[in-house]
Amino acid sequence: MNKKLIFIAVSFLWIAVAVGLVISKQHIIRTGKTVFLETMPVDPRDFLRGDYVILRYKISTIDLRQIQSEESYYGQGKKVYVKLEPRERFWEVTAVKTKKPVSDNGIYIKARVKYCYNRKLELNYGIESYFVPEGEGKDIEKNMRGNKSLVEVEALVDTSGNAIIKKVFAR
């Protein structure tokens, strides 16, 4: 095969993959609606991408007895849609569905089931990491612990339920 052609094809592939990844995320930023979420952070380090703060949300654990739920048990790894509604300062869960209702214009955020035990559902929303400049993760955590304040996350959720972190700030 012509080597020059391979070089051109690989260059296009790389640019396409990188741009595609950026576009998919920019789409959420452009079309997403803002929600405010309550969190609790801890600070580890990612080998590939440096310091980051793990964000654990209040909406990550759901008691299925207190909300509307289509099922009483959800298998590990299952995709679900969680309906969020504003309650005072933060947005909270009001329903869990296996498919996003077409007629409902409310905000549904997509999640994966980590585990479900005793009608308690533990979920991952794909917004559990927030990357910070090297060394700052520990400082942020220390400050927050010292002030005993909570961390607030401003996230954007698009119409398909994909979410992205817009801003993280201490309250």
Next chain:
Amino acid sequence: MLLGIISSLLWWAVIIFIIVKLVSGGRKKHYSWLQRELPLWEEKNIINKEQGDAVLSLYKLKRVTARKKMDMVKVLTLIGVIFVGLGVIFFVGSNWQRIPSHIRATMLLAITIATLYTGYIFSYEKEGFANLGKSLLLLASLFWGGSIALIGQIYNIPTSENWYIILLWAFPILPIAILFKNDYVHILASVLLIIWNFLYSSDNNIANYYYPIIVFLLILPTAKNLILSRRINIIGLLSASFYCCFNKYEWLALLISAGLLAGYLARKEERVYLYSACLSFIFWNIAYFTVRQLQPNLFFLLPMGFMLYLTYKDNIEKNLVFCLAGLMIGTNLALSSVSQIVNYPFNGLQFIIFQSLLGISIYSAGIVSRNRGYLFPIIYKISGCLVTFICVYLLAFKALLEEWAGAANNAYLFGSLILAGIIALLMVDEKNSGNFKNKSRRIELAALVAALIGSIILLVSPRTVLLNTIAINSVLVVFALSSIFLGVELKKPPIFTLGILIFALFIITRYIDLTWALKEKSLFFIVGGLVILSIGTLLEKQRRKIIERMKPE
């Protein structure tokens, strides 16, 4: 139960390592030394080429071409490239804020494409810079990883989706590895795919069927002339198969095993495929057991039977050890399933006795193979001897005998009795055929019978701890003495030395066993040390004398 499986796997890992070292380790080292030295002797006119060829044909060795000298420029370029690549990844990791993130990402992507272009130019357009070009293509692949990681960082893609980042790194570099035939990038992609496999499985809690399919259909076929990459991928497949044991992915383990077997059938000269297929089938059997504990895996006999057939047909002695390990583990898993079906409890003592009887059976198979002129009698004997010795040594501890003697497990009891019956019948048949007439064979038979009787005593009366301790320690002494006498009789110093070692180990263990409970530990060590020193000196002196006597004859 899982602990039992892991410990038996560990046992077998040790046994396989020892046997492989015994069978080939020493010889291989000498052979490769000879292969390297011969051209030098010919160059110095110590021997001529015909004599060199005669020496090589004596040991069935091939003439090796002189090893390529390490190209310093190539090595330095490669190290430089890896340093720069890692530097960029760490730079991304530091999340430097002075340049806006999108400009950083665009710059890095532009540098990546520029490096790719330079790599292409030096590899194919300019003559004489092929190595530099090859290294630059690796650098471009590392930069590509950095670019993807940076975009992931900008958009806070969570660490639970690192598998996705690694996948986006590994796949787009495959055209460079395969179409540009770049060895370095092929190795990088192989390592990344292994990492992707584990991250994907652990983050999503599902079996990753894509990984073996990609490796079998794309990576291995394109690594025909790249042995390091093939080895890395086989290790990746084996570790993926091993991971299945703990995650109930029995179908994935089966797929990997079948693929490795097909790999061997396609490339028979590469025996590592057969060894890994054998190991992978063992992992499949364990995974099958963890999923269907109440169903003994009789299907396992099919691949194992085929493995044994290939081992004999292609005369691959090392693989017999893997087959024996597989059959032993398979028998134990089947018995565990039967025990669970009929609700028999686990009994440590019966478990070890059963292993000991399996060891004796394997040794007996060695005797039969030798007497009838079949292949691999030595492998059977070494495997059987090691398994039996380890079991008997463990059983010789009084404290363990007391602790392990619990409620009886009839599955293991009957299994052991059947094995003992088969061994006895085999030996009677061999004796009637006149195969135990000379002295050395009678010594061997004596050790085997002692081990058999010791195991049966423990089996039928597990509660008589004192009698059992005496019986099993006597077996250990018989092992030591028979090995010493056999060594003298056959004039084989290693067997003789093994007997001395067993004897020394027996004395040290019993000393610790009997006196460790004493309050005065200083006395324990001083007396013990003195006793061991005196016995050691005496035994070593006698050993040397006897070995010296063996030599002139």
